[in-house]
Amino acid sequence: VAGDEADNELARPRTSPVNRGWHWPLVLVLLLQFSTPAASQVPDPLSTWTDGGARDVILQFVGRVTDPDSDEYVPPMARIAVFDNDGTLWSERPWIEGLFWQKLLRDAAEANPELHDVQPYQAALGFDEVFFENGGYRQAAAHVRDYVATLEREAFDNKVRAFFRARRHPDLDVPLSQTVYQPALELLDYLRANDFRVFICSGGGADFIRVIAGDFYGIESDRVIGTSYKKSLQFVEGRAVLRMTGELNTFNNRDEKAVNIDLHIGQRPLLVMGNAGGAGDIGMLSYSQGRAGPSLQLLIEHDDAEREYAYAEDDNASLAAAEANGWTVVSVKDDWSAVYGKPVPRRQRSDR
């Protein structure tokens, strides 16, 4: 019992008012609202966003949809904001969940020494990033699924927690919590202060993200949509447990993001932010734009090799879609005056 409650601490958010007992800034905001009933009450909203670009677009949009006198007013019930995770809320170089996969493979190999000389276990045991970055993850997927299928639901969560406690970012040499984008956190806070409900919709594993969504982003476990395995209910000595299976339930990427937003949320998002990188967010950005009434689409362009990473898609599909559809491109280099919450000393710089 004690262990369970303690584990929940990790999932406790830093920021969201609904998840804390009492939250003085919220109360102040509430009181302020009485004198100024409409719009956007955060002291210095989006302070790490530079003036004149995406910041202005966001402030004007939120101002319009929260102003009861505006033609574009949207009631709180429909203020849904959806964010991709990798490359949108935190850095995606390297792929953090991939590092967790490597840890699962090491755990599997520890339990079975016969695997030590077999790939992908050998590469995982040797921390051979090059193997994984060059197609190894594709080979690893089936092995990861097999191992996950040996776990109860809560055991999986415990493995994720242990990973985040131990692991630091390989390039940046900081805890993974510090690879969260400060401008994204400010946008989440600003939207919540304006009665938006904020969701993650990620190609990454829902159960993986849920463990840290509260602590890193102030986002509740029930507001995380992601890739998932099928599970089955079983009774073990009279106790109901969910077992993981090795079968994929949904790969939450591209068009599936729109489908799963509907499954989990049941309405088109008013605002979506994704990033260029794997063309994964075009589906949900388009779905948001198809909303009857106002909507806003934001696409992050990773163009800052100095402060973060610079990369693009081979076919430039996401940026081309942004141009064709009038989505707002957020340049890391130009639109963000800071990337991370604390200055992050680069141990090594990579433009992978």
Place this chain on the structure above:
Amino acid sequence: VAGDEADNELARPRTSPVNRGWHWPLVLVLLLQFSTPAASQVPDPLSTWTDGGARDVILQFVGRVTDPDSDEYVPPMARIAVFDNDGTLWSERPWIEGLFWQKLLRDAAEANPELHDVQPYQAALGFDEVFFENGGYRQAAAHVRDYVATLEREAFDNKVRAFFRARRHPDLDVPLSQTVYQPALELLDYLRANDFRVFICSGGGADFIRVIAGDFYGIESDRVIGTSYKKSLQFVEGRAVLRMTGELNTFNNRDEKAVNIDLHIGQRPLLVMGNAGGAGDIGMLSYSQGRAGPSLQLLIEHDDAEREYAYAEDDNASLAAAEANGWTVVSVKDDWSAVYGKPVPRRQRSDR
């Protein structure tokens, strides 16, 4: 645009603070919280629940899990409450979604006169409840799926809205909103006032329930888990639309309720309320009880033919599970001093 916003009005809740602009009672509750930081601040909580039974169990449980000094304290992040819908939040005699199915069949027949003399369309056109109650729904399911597969996502919602605007309860002769249980509404409000996040997990259609969940229960569309069809993203004249398909995505009943609670919420519920009737809630009640730490399971027994309906399961599975596992049985007759919010004159009484 205007139509879309107007439609959203129907989904606007009566009670939930997060879904309205400003809500004076919430503010008063907030201010009260400063003098008495812990526990359960609703003026007269559960006023239609009688003393000495389930009401006492609920008040004591919520008191313990919200008291920071209690060994059983549970932080707000883990205060998840899950409710079945049919027979738990509103009356399930007759099956309301079945009446909607009949409407869909009439719509299909209107578009295709060749169906007029074919079952189940003929029965739907003739409002032949007896046909449907005696196996007709089983026959109808495939026809309903076929018709749904002709619809875009939003067109389906519009059909649900039109149904609820037009339809009255066949026995009670009241709008369907008045078949909601007043004691259940009070429990939802009491839990929300104690920082619980409140979800529906129903064997009924998620998209069907979502249209009225805000208005009837103050529950957001993203907190409705239910049976669903698969959908696919398509582009129609450049606009992204989801199309319904006739393929079932999940039949959210029995064990699947636990599986889908994990898919949507990602943690075991602290409190679950279901009802005896179709054994559909045993899975999620068991899953809640398997939670490490405190939890509460409530099972409604429909034993009041005078004020509502009286019915049981042939094998008595739900009540037997309640007895074996120590779940709290909520007797409509004994635990609720009122059933509906307004006195409902019975046009005809049935003990189906």
